[in-house]
Amino acid sequence: MIPFTDEELMNPVRNVIDKVRPSLALDSGDISFITVKNSKVYIQLKGACVGCASSGTTLKYGVERQLKMDIHPEITVINVPVGMENDIDNL
Template identity: 60%
Template sequence: MGMPFTDEDLQTPVSNIITTKIAPMLAKDGGAIELLQIKNAKVYVQLQGACVGCAASGSTLKFIVEKELKAAIHPELEIVNVPAGMEDEIMND
């Protein structure tokens, strides 16, 4: 296992990057993002606003969210988008 951080360790840096870098990028297009939880080094986020149902949201997640977080924190981070209404599913994951 290459992840040197606990889920608690990841909370602050992930949250900071989402708030300062990723959210402003998405906001330009009327989108938003929320950090739901970090579990087993998987970052569960929810794309909101204009991102919902947008065809590009999959690539937004991969090329903006994932790229930023992996570059800043750790290349093995996994980012999971949780569709609205599916929040309960992740808690049982």
């Protein structure tokens, strides 16, 4: 169990997202932070990351790994498809 509220996770998660963003930009990709809900981090991969065959690996071993190392090992990341930003409860 993660010992932080969703609200307490918001700024640390934003900081980690900003930390990994330059790596994605090297391949013309980007990432947007959407929210934290029930200790799950909702993000959206953008740019060249959309539809890229390596996007799952980027999500798991780049973004999620960094969040687990910097914040808490039980954090999970969910990529929100374009157009689903307002419907994360159904993901």
